[in-house]
Amino acid sequence: MEGLAKIEDLGKPRVVIVGGGFGGLELVKALRHVDMQVILIDKQNYHTFQPLLYQVATAGLSPDDIVSPFRKIMDEQANFYFRLAEVQRVDTVAQVVETSIGLVKYDYLVVATGATTNYFGDEQMQRNSIAIKSVEDAIELRNTVLSNFEKALQLGDEEQMNSLLDFVIVGGGPTGVEIAGALSELRKHVFPKDYKELDFKQMDIHLVQSGPSLLKGMSEEAAQKSLEYLRNYGVNVILDRRVKSYDGYTVTLNTGETLITRTLIWAAGVAGAPIDGIRKESLLKGGRYQVDEYNRVAGYENIFALGDIAAMITPATPEGHPMVAQPAIQQGHLLGQNFARLLAKQPLQPFHYHDKGAMATIGRNLAVADVKLMGKDYRTQGFLAWLMWTFVHLISLIGFRNRLFVLLSWTFSYFSNDKGLRYIIGKRREPMPVEATTEKAIV
Amino acid sequence: MEGLAKIEDLGKPRVVIVGGGFGGLELVKALRHVDMQVILIDKQNYHTFQPLLYQVATAGLSPDDIVSPFRKIMDEQANFYFRLAEVQRVDTVAQVVETSIGLVKYDYLVVATGATTNYFGDEQMQRNSIAIKSVEDAIELRNTVLSNFEKALQLGDEEQMNSLLDFVIVGGGPTGVEIAGALSELRKHVFPKDYKELDFKQMDIHLVQSGPSLLKGMSEEAAQKSLEYLRNYGVNVILDRRVKSYDGYTVTLNTGETLITRTLIWAAGVAGAPIDGIRKESLLKGGRYQVDEYNRVAGYENIFALGDIAAMITPATPEGHPMVAQPAIQQGHLLGQNFARLLAKQPLQPFHYHDKGAMATIGRNLAVADVKLMGKDYRTQGFLAWLMWTFVHLISLIGFRNRLFVLLSWTFSYFSNDKGLRYIIGKRREPMPVEATTEKAIV
Incomplete structure (x- = not known):
């Protein structure tokens, strides 16, 4: 699609979040009272509670019991906009995401695309x-x-x-x-x-x-x-x-x-699900973006990544955090607070993982x-x-x-x-x- | 498929029921203690509670809450056999049903295929x-x-x-x-x-x-x-x-x-879903088989039809019974009892519809x-x-x-x-x- 997707321009800083998994969803919630326009793009209209998928596969649970429609979860959040679309690539110079429904402008972009199955090329x-x-x-x-x-x-x-x-x-x-x-x-x-x-x-x-x-x-x-x-x-x-x-x-x-x-x-095995258009130099092995302790993708000021797709390399975590729900949730929560600090021109807080086991x-x-x-x-x-x-x-x-x-x-x-x-x-x-x-x- | 489908031959009278809607299911249950082999053929592996489909369509109910797998419903019924198959036609001389998994022999055949949407040829x-x-x-x-x-x-x-x-x-x-x-x-x-x-x-x-x-x-x-x-x-x-x-x-x-x-x-509109191979003369308008008060299809001794697909024409019901759940359930129940009478060489009971409204x-x-x-x-x-x-x-x-x-x-x-x-x-x-x-x- 060539033209702009139809989304109101609120004249406020706009954060576009790609992917409504554990991290993306937590970020949306954490931005509830932040004065930004929050746009979530996902190719499904619902969040999936992945840890229980195996029970759906084995006739123990209904698929309906482990999914939640995004629009329903965020019914009460006034600054939330949802778009059902596939992301094709990002133009980081023009600051637009190219999607199946048209171009979506962003001031801040958060890649929360999670991981896909890794067949190691087979x-x-x-x-x-x-x-x-x-x-x-x-x-x-x-x-x-x-x-x-x-x-x-x-x-x-x-x-x-x-x-x-x-x-x-x-x-x-x-x-x-x-x-x-x-x-x-x-x-x-x-x-x-x-x-x-x-x-x-x-x-x-x-x-x-x-x-x-x-x-x-x-x-x-x-x-x-x-x-x-x-x-x-x-x-x-x-x-x-x-x-x-x-x-x-x-x-x-x-x-x-x-x-x-x-x-x-x-x-x-799983591997990160990167997006075309973000510099290859920031992509580490396993398809994860190298991010700093504020979840900023290396080489960008206004592009963030969190959860499975983010590799936060620190002395304590030389391989990044485990690709499970907890780091994603905690990063999403902190990033939401950091956006508020960013707008208030306050210093950002670095991420510390609380490993619950x-x-x-x-x-x-x-x-x-x-x-x-x-x-x-x-x-x-x-x-x-x-x-x-x-x-x-x-x-x-x-x-x-x-x-x-x-x-x-x-x-x-x-x-x-x-x-x-x-x-x-x-x-x-x-x-x-x-x-x-x-x-x-x-x- | 040319060969016989693989189903044990119990050396008992075998009734093959095509379709596990309200009528077929009730018949299976009514045959629980009858000394016959009961074979249900359906193209789905579950019964559908059709009256609530509209609530699934409008996000009020989960599909999972209105379907029931046949094998689960009949877990305890020893004479019950289920086959997931599409019926292609019936050979009433050889007494076999031709299905997508092979031929299935019958002594008695019950057509309980219900109705499909009628587009009146459009x-x-x-x-x-x-x-x-x-x-x-x-x-x-x-x-x-x-x-x-x-x-x-x-x-x-x-x-x-x-x-x-x-x-x-x-x-x-x-x-x-x-x-x-x-x-x-x-x-x-x-x-x-x-x-x-x-x-x-x-x-x-x-x-x-x-x-x-x-x-x-x-x-x-x-x-x-x-x-x-x-x-x-x-x-x-x-x-x-x-x-x-x-x-x-x-x-x-x-x-x-x-x-x-x-x-x-x-x-x-709906119309009956007849099966190829059963004589056309027994098929009335609306795609329903003409049956007598024992649900026997006109022209056959050992082929029955019940529910939506059956038109029981009597002076009281010149157009047959309404194409809803109740006549199907009541006919299925009586037919089960009549099979027991048939085996015991007792006279069959005619059907009387109890209209509940x-x-x-x-x-x-x-x-x-x-x-x-x-x-x-x-x-x-x-x-x-x-x-x-x-x-x-x-x-x-x-x-x-x-x-x-x-x-x-x-x-x-x-x-x-x-x-x-x-x-x-x-x-x-x-x-x-x-x-x-x-x-x-x-x-």
Whole structure:
């Protein structure tokens, strides 16, 4: 689009925020009483609570319970403007963002585009695997799992059937661990009732992790216990292996070993989602912008980046902050206050990360948690960690409705061992026909 | 598919039911303790509670709260088999159903395919309008409405903008009336907060009804009051007019009058969804099979039809029963019992319809109800009718979870006047570009 997008000019300093994830959203809220025009651009009209996407993918939660429309969240914020658009590039000289709905002028630009799945250049993997970065991804995975079982009912060939029943998850971070745990619970409690004609002893869940332990970045206790929990659940955790290739049917590991599956879940890496037009010199490896302690992108006075897309390199954080929700939220909050200081010509406050720790859940009553409380480390695994995980995720959700509905869904699941949202609505992936003969229905 | 679909042969009489709507589902349940193999074929893996689809379309309910996976509903029913498949035709001589997953043999066949939208042969209308017969339809309508407003923000030309803000609903039956009411409530309470930059005085809701009154088949009081309620809500109810054509932008009425809209909701008619291979002589106008009082399709001993697709012509019902949930449910229930009688070589019971009446809701505290209780007619409009409507729909939903979640959603909406599920996820319809120049973003 060539012309200017139609947005009132308030004659006030205008900050354009690209991306309404944890960081962007927190920034918008922090600017509530700041005398600026706040424009949020996102390609979705809702915020996604990413930590619970894996539960949407495994029929435990409705997509509706973990998303919140931006316009609804900010109903009361007078200086807030939202535009549903894709950002194509930035012209930093003219100070305009080029979007699918036209040009948007800015005085200050904040890049909060987060991260996308990193396939490390493997296009075949990108085509054949499923990621869990968006609600649409999670819905697609749910639909695909269920469709696979419906199809498996028609197969007689054992390898063919197994290719539909088996799952390979690549990446032993929180997402990989959590999805492996959730699939195990479905295998134990739900699928055998739904598909009495299938033998779920044949359903294998493989979790491939390139390093020697799970949950890199968490404590050794967390890594050990999560491994123990998953193995008790019957997950085949394969450590110290990399996936070399996947053609939609055969997974080949770096050792030459192979696994057969129609469904490979790729949770092995993320990379920043940079925007064209911002100087390449500021882009570090992993697609993150180098920012100073005020989240200013190196080389610019009026362009900021925060959250996953920002690498704040300091002596204490030589690799930047972890690409999770907390740094994004804290940076968004501080940046909002710093904009107020900027307008008042007061000195800006530098960012200090308050690391609250990390958690991952494996299943019912089972989680691992490394918590920092008033500077002290607490490590716990099992029921207490699970309670903490549950509590923290509930209060972090946006809005009373979503909290209540998730709490109720969890309460139902807890007492019934059921995950009831097992319908196929929306996009699904058709497994590639492998051999025409074996796909035929047989008696 | 040529071969037989893979389904165990139990050596018992096998009934194949095509379609898991109200009738098919009730029949499956009624066959719980009957010594038959019960096979349900549906192209979705879930039952849809159609009466509340309009609330999904207007962001009031989550699609997840009005659907129930067949396998979950029938978890405990040992003689139940489900197949996700599309039925292509029936070979009544060989007694097989040809489906997308292969041939399925039957001893008894029950056609419970319901009804589809009837465009009366108008292909242009079919292409350009949106119906509300399935969850996917309802999601598409919700996404389209929201996308329209996002797009309207970029338009300066008044007619163009109005084409996105205005809605034309064709058909003054319950669906048309309910969707018109729900859109009015959104216009009054929700959209002005979400889209402060748009002028909702410009949003027109037109309801076009071919006859002289709304809610044909209900009492005169119901027709009168629903008209009054809708007009008080600011709906432009146009009686005694037919829509002659719609090109995606201009609606032309039979009088030559025109309306401009990008979104025409077609709720003007349904027709049965017959299956190829069943004798055409049994098919009456409206695409319904002529059945006897045991729901047997004319000309067959072992083929039955029930619900919307069945026309049980008797002196008392010269046009068959109304195409709504109640006759389908009652026929499904009786047919299940009759199968037991059939196997026991006992005489079958003929069907008698217990008409419980009809209802439609317009909005908060406003509904119309014609109720039959112990043979007596009660007619009520307003708050009491609304309470009855609410209660009846709640208890008719399947499963405790859906009932609780719908009750909570309604309670939230009632006290907040809000309908919170305003996200664009899944399929949406892009409005056709009308003139390239006017679609351009302008300052």
